[in-house]
Amino acid sequence: MSPVTSPLQISSFVRDVPDFPKPGILFRDITPLLANAAAFGAAIEQFAAAVGPHRVSALVAIESRGFIFGAALAQKLGLPLLLVRKPGKLPRRTVSVSYELEYGTDRVEMHADEIVAGARYAVIDDVIATGGTAVAAAELVEKQGGTVVCCAFLIELDFLKGRERLGGRPVESLLHY
Numbered sequence: 001m002s003p004v005t006s007p008l009q010i011s012s013f014v015r016d017v018p019d020f021p022k023p024g025i026l027f028r029d030i031t032p033l034l035a036n037a038a039a040f041g042a043a044i045e046q047f048a049a050a051v052g053p054h055r056v057s058a059l060v061a062i063e064s065r066g067f068i069f070g071a072a073l074a075q076k077l078g079l080p081l082l083l084v085r086k087p088g089k090l091p092r093r094t095v096s097v098s099y100e101l102e103y104g105t106d107r108v109e110m111h112a113d114e115i116v117a118g119a120r121y122a123v124i125d126d127v128i129a130t131g132g133t134a135v136a137a138a139e140l141v142e143k144q145g146g147t148v149v150c151c152a153f154l155i156e157l158d159f160l161k162g163r164e165r166l167g168g169r170p171v172e173s174l175l176h177y
């Protein structure tokens with residue numbers, strides 16, 4: 001099989017699933033990319049090229065698909081991997097941030113002893129849609145004194161304007177829809 005190196009080729013491993021998880025949503029399914037070692041490897045190479053120049057101290061990955069890309073990227077870049085999780089999953093003392101959903105609110109947490117004040121961090125997830133989750137993750141880092149110098153995603157859904165919601169925080173996306 002020929003090497004998969006361009007964004008165009010990576011995009012061919014993202015499957016569109018209409019009306020999931022509810023009517024009207026076009027879900028971008030990344031499982032075919034994970035199921036192809038060359039495509040997954042190419043995606044991690046491109047993540048590394050995008051995040052590397054930001055000279056971060058650690059990666060902050062968002063549950064749950066962000067963990068997949070964050071873990072591989074942390075190993076590739078030789079960086080610590082810090083987890084942003086749904087409430088009640090982390091065993092030690094945590095800090096949390098709440099954010100608005102279409103109906104109601106949700107919350108994300110990090111361990112309270114991981115962020116170093118003044119250090120540089122990258123937030124990692126598979127998809128940025130409205131940006132609500134990524135903003136909450138960035139706020140978790142910032143309320144503990146860290147600086148978010150990069151938010152990196154495999155896929156950016158441009159029409160939902162998540163980039164605007166992230167304010168001036170730099171955004172790196174490998175694919176745009």
Ligand code: AMP
Pocket residue numbers: 025026027028029062065125126127128129130131132133134157162
């Ligand atoms: P956001 O609206 O940016 O807070 O998106 C929250 C999470 O939902 C992201 O971490 C994505 O993994 C997931 N997500 C939202 N919309 C889609 C979509 N159309 N396809 C795949 N995943 C999505």
